[in-house]
Amino acid sequence: MRSADAAMGPATFLSEFYTSFWWIPAAVLAAALAIKLPTIIRLWKDPLLRAVGGLLLLACAVFVFVAPSTIVWVNRVTGVPNISAPWVYSLLTAFCGSCLLLIIAWRDGLSERSAPTRRATRWVVSAYGSVIVALWVLFALADVPVERTRDLDTYYANTPFMREEILLYLVAHTTAVLITSKLIWNWIRTGGFDAWLRWGLRFLGVGYALNLAFDAAKLTAVTARWTGHDLDWLSLDVAPALACLSAVSIAVGFILPHAGQYLHERRRIRLAHRRLRPLYRLMRTVNGSGVPFVLRASPELRLTRRETFIRDVLLPLARRTDERLGERSYAAALGLGFPPQRARALAGAVVILDAVEAGPRADGGDDGHDPDTTDLLREIGAVSRALRHPDAIRDVRARAAAPGDTVAVTE
Numbered sequence: 172m173r174s175a176d177a178a179m180g181p182a183t184f185l186s187e188f189y190t191s192f193w194w195i196p197a198a199v200l201a202a203a204l205a206i207k208l209p210t211i212i213r214l215w216k217d218p219l220l221r222a223v224g225g226l227l228l229l230a231c232a233v234f235v236f237v238a239p240s241t242i243v244w245v246n247r248v249t250g251v252p253n254i255s256a257p258w259v260y261s262l263l264t265a266f267c268g269s270c271l272l273l274i275i276a277w278r279d280g281l282s283e284r285s286a287p288t289r290r291a292t293r294w295v296v297s298a299y300g301s302v303i304v305a306l307w308v309l310f311a312l313a314d315v316p317v318e319r320t321r322d323l324d325t326y327y328a329n330t331p332f333m334r335e336e337i338l339l340y341l342v343a344h345t346t347a348v349l350i351t352s353k354l355i356w357n358w359i360r361t362g363g364f365d366a367w368l369r370w371g372l373r374f375l376g377v378g379y380a381l382n383l384a385f386d387a388a389k390l391t392a393v394t395a396r397w398t399g400h401d402l403d404w405l406s407l408d409v410a411p412a413l414a415c416l417s418a419v420s421i422a423v424g425f426i427l428p429h430a431g432q433y434l435h436e437r438r439r440i441r442l443a444h445r446r447l448r449p450l451y452r453l454m455r456t457v458n459g460s461g462v463p464f465v466l467r468a469s470p471e472l473r474l475t476r477r478e479t480f481i482r483d484v485l486l487p488l489a490r491r492t493d494e495r496l497g498e499r500s501y502a503a504a505l506g507l508g509f510p511p512q513r514a515r516a517l518a519g520a521v522v523i524l525d526a527v528e529a530g531p532r533a534d535g536g537d538d539g540h541d542p543d544t545t546d547l548l549r550e551i552g553a554v555s556r557a558l559r560h561p562d563a564i565r566d567v568r569a570r571a572a573a574p575g576d577t578v579a580v581t582e
Contacts, residue, residue, distance in 0.1 A: 196418030197234035203227050203422040206429055222273040223425060229266040234418060236262060239320040252318045257310040260340040261303045267347030268299035270379075274354050302343045309336040324389060325403045328396035337393060345386040352379035367431030371424045378420035385413040440470045443552060447477050450523075450555035454484040457527055481551050485523070489547050492522040496571060503570035509563075515546070516553035517567050523547075523554065524564070 204227040211224040235241060242255040275291050313332035315323075327333040355376045359369065392406035458480075468476070500521040504514030547554070557564065
């Protein structure tokens with residue numbers, strides 16, 4: 172923290188980045204919290220989600236209250252010079268505790284928490300709660316009358332009690348981040364995650380590694396003051412930039428699995444809707460109309476309405492399909508080298524096309540027996556994809572219709 176009249180360090184660009192873009196990580200963290208919040212509320216009893224919510228909330232609060240404009244505002248409102256220091260240090264310490272609680276919850280998963288886990292949770296809450304109390308006691312004992320909005324750590328590095336406070340919050344932060352970072356990278360190496368979660372963990376790992384670099388820069392600058400040297404630019408310019416990058420990386424780490432799965436599901440729905448188009452168009456030739464277009468319909472609703480329309484038209488049509496043609500077509504597709512699942516879809520496409528082309532049977536059927544349409548109605552996606560390959564269907568129909576080419580159908 173540094174006042175407006177303090178000299179600029181050598182890393183001027185990083186200093187300007189810190190001053191101008193301090194609210195960016197706060198906004199990114201707030202976005203991550205907003206994305207996670209509905210799930211956290213819905214599954215409040217899940218300790219892992221509660222830990223994620225607490226961590227994101229505290230990280231966002233840290234970046235809000237560490238901004239120079241907010242520091243000045245808090246000091247003015249309370250009337251106590253530099254009271255923002257213990258407040259920001261307390262938020263940062265609480266964030267450290269949340270990191271460890273997240274690790275405990277993550278390790279324990281959704282199973283019932285064991286006695287060792289409860290003890291570890293109580294230890295973290297007690298230890299970091301005690302650190303927060305000690306920070307306020309040390310601040311009360313320290314003499315820090317000159318307001319510093321950016322360079323407080325180095326300006327008061329040799330001041331009794333404030334020196335101990337600065338060292339205490341940095342050690343607490345380093346310890347928590349080191350443990351969290353180590354465990355995250357261990358999990359990444361074990362594997363067993365889907366792609367989105369693996370990339371999310373990697374961003375978290377990078378974020379916590381940058382946090383360690385932040386601690387190293389701060390401790391180096393403070394230690395240099397203790398030995399009579401001036402490396403304040405590490406604390407003033409490098410450390411804040413590292414903190415911003417770390418916050419963005421951590422936020423992306425939490426957002427990416429959720430957003431990735433959401434986008435993957437949306438893509439799956441749109442792909443399923445598009446794959447049903449050939450069968451949908453065929454059913455429109457039977458029905459004479461289609462699904463009315465609704466501008467504001469969601470992708471899920473569009474898919475559901477297309478599936479419903481296809482099945483509604485296909486049900487009466489499928490009841491007059493030729494089961495023997497289906498058996499011959501399935502055997503023919505197998506004979507042409509298609510795998511069983513693809514052969515079944517091609518056979519379904521053949522019998523549907525045959526029923527569409529034949530139209531309603533005047534006699535209503537010879538044996539009074541309705542064919543089993545369960546598989547046909549269930550596999551509309553596979554049948555629709557088969558309709559995209561008219562050459563394959565033509566080969567199957569030709570072979571199924573050839574005299575003396577019918578074989579027993581075996582699974």
